[in-house]
Amino acid sequence: MxxxxxxxxxxxxxxxxxxxxxxxxxxxxxxxxxxxxxxxxxxxxxxxxxxxxxxxxxxxxxxxxxxxxxxxxxxxxxxxxxxxxxxxxxxxxxxxxxVVEPVAKRVLEVTKTGIVGVLGTRGTVRSDCYPEAIRRLDRHGGAPRIEEIHQVACPLLVPLAEEGWSTGSVAEEVAAEYLSRLPDLDFDTLVLGCTHYPLLRDTLAAVARRRFGREVTLLDSAxxxxxxxxxxxxxxxxxxxxxxxxxxxxxxxxxxxxxxxxxxxxxxxxxxxxxxxxxx
Amino acid sequence: MxxxxxxxxxxxxxxxxxxxxxxxxxxxxxxxxxxxxxxxxxxxxxxxxxxxxxxxxxxxxxxxxxxxxxxxxxxxxxxxxxxxxxxxxxxxxxxxxxVVEPVAKRVLEVTKTGIVGVLGTRGTVRSDCYPEAIRRLDRHGGAPRIEEIHQVACPLLVPLAEEGWSTGSVAEEVAAEYLSRLPDLDFDTLVLGCTHYPLLRDTLAAVARRRFGREVTLLDSAxxxxxxxxxxxxxxxxxxxxxxxxxxxxxxxxxxxxxxxxxxxxxxxxxxxxxxxxxx
CATH class of the missing domain: 3.40.50.1860 (Rossmann fold)
Known part of the structure; x- marks a missing residue:
């Protein structure tokens, strides 16, 4: 070369x-x-x-x-x-x-509880691309590490990021509403399944900590x-x-x-x- | 015919x-x-x-x-x-x-204080289409009725309407934030300058009442x-x-x-x- x-x-x-x-x-x-x-x-x-x-x-x-x-x-x-x-x-x-498979690989490296949340746009959630990629890689890596994967469509996060309202009370309230839609399980990993979401990382991390009462690893595609x-x-x-x-x-x-x-x-x-x- | x-x-x-x-x-x-x-x-x-x-x-x-x-x-x-x-x-x-001129006509019929607010998307506000139409019609209708026109770009209202979050605390907080950007004047008429906004009419009316301490007429393009x-x-x-x-x-x-x-x-x-x- x-x-x-x-x-x-x-x-x-x-x-x-x-x-x-x-x-x-x-x-x-x-x-x-x-x-x-x-x-x-x-x-x-x-x-x-x-x-x-x-x-x-x-x-x-x-x-x-x-x-x-x-x-x-x-x-x-x-x-x-x-x-x-x-x-x-x-x-x-x-x-x-x-942008999907690199995150899916990291999910398998970091999750300990095997309970994973995926946040994305309506289209991404509907496509099931993250759960499919995570489960496919999990099947090919020895003992399975994934227990449950739950997705939430978060259509308002994109306009919040684009508007520059990434922090503050509106962003927190919207994030809290979306995370409340995840079941009460022991999530330790959240996939930020949209290229806009890194801008909301701090807000999502803080809200996830409150929601699940523990530190949650946020993985972004970037x-x-x-x-x-x-x-x-x-x-x-x-x-x-x-x-x-x-x-x-x-x-x-x-x-x-x-x-x-x-x-x-x-x-x-x-x-x-x-x-x-x-x-x- | x-x-x-x-x-x-x-x-x-x-x-x-x-x-x-x-x-x-x-x-x-x-x-x-x-x-x-x-x-x-x-x-x-x-x-x-x-x-x-x-x-x-x-x-x-x-x-x-x-x-x-x-x-x-x-x-x-x-x-x-x-x-x-x-x-x-x-x-x-x-x-x-x-959708612009019909609303502009109505503005001239309903405003008494002559102080008018326009809510729209970023693009609509930048185009100045509502202030221009209102002032043009005002010049051709005898004694001018318009004192001041103020616009606010409200990019989050469209996704709120599309998401079905037209009422409730997030919608109210977002609406209050946008209306707070209007100056402290005696607004009596608000133009809902986007076809999505009729879905948010009740929320905007309530927030406008609180913001201006009076009943405000909301005019929508529909x-x-x-x-x-x-x-x-x-x-x-x-x-x-x-x-x-x-x-x-x-x-x-x-x-x-x-x-x-x-x-x-x-x-x-x-x-x-x-x-x-x-x-x-």
Missing amino acids: GASERDRPIGVFDSGVGGLTVMRALVETLPAEDIVYLGDTARVPYGNRAASTVRRYAVNATGTLMEKDIKALVVACNTATAHALGTLKETWDVPVIG TCTADEVEATLRSRNLLSGAEESEHEFLLTDLSPAFVEMAERFFGTSPRSMTHVDITE | GASERDRPIGVFDSGVGGLTVMRALVETLPAEDIVYLGDTARVPYGNRAASTVRRYAVNATGTLMEKDIKALVVACNTATAHALGTLKETWDVPVIG TCTADEVEATLRSRNLLSGAEESEHEFLLTDLSPAFVEMAERFFGTSPRSMTHVDITE
């Missing part, structure tokens, strides 16, 4: 700006890597769309990243991971990493996925050896609202955001 | 399911009319999109209604009204009624627009004389989430919802 192979960028794909939490974790974990982010903001949100529509959009949009000659594709979107990961793996000739990307690139000898790196941000619709939200999700203001047209 | 002209349906266009509050008001006001609703759920929400994108989507989507030979087009979407009403009027050869449609059809001798009427619901994406929300916004379950493909 030549230096030029290793110097190609990583591509990160999301339906909108939530995937910037994954991008942020990637930048922290892999500071030497060039990364191109594509947010399909012209067609966000994918969450309520039919599975076939999501597949069509995902293949179509990631074509733009392929033109950038990426060495790996990160699908930083739960909906696209749930409905289109297999199609994307079949379509493109680079490693494709979704950090788990970044670790998985690193392992994948390392195993293929594709890690960059560069001293400097570039980060590029492409959006299919460049309204002021997205620019403002991007800053909130990425932590700092993305240096430049470029509009790209996607024609189907 | 022959009977066949009058028997053509009214077309109602929205980016999603919020416009069903307008449809519901139309059904109540004009029970004899056939109505075809088109929700562009495959591309919802329009709110964060660029104005040129909204115009393109709106012209494209309403073409489907034109194929139904509608006698009038109701643009039951604030974003499409703000950015695409002029284009739609130029494009189609039927009366086109948006009922004001239905009255305007009736007046338009009457003036053109286009009101139906039929004894029975049909209501048709077309969605560009037919996910279970939309079907569930449609029931919440329309009040009863739409008898049948049909998927239509829109090709640009």
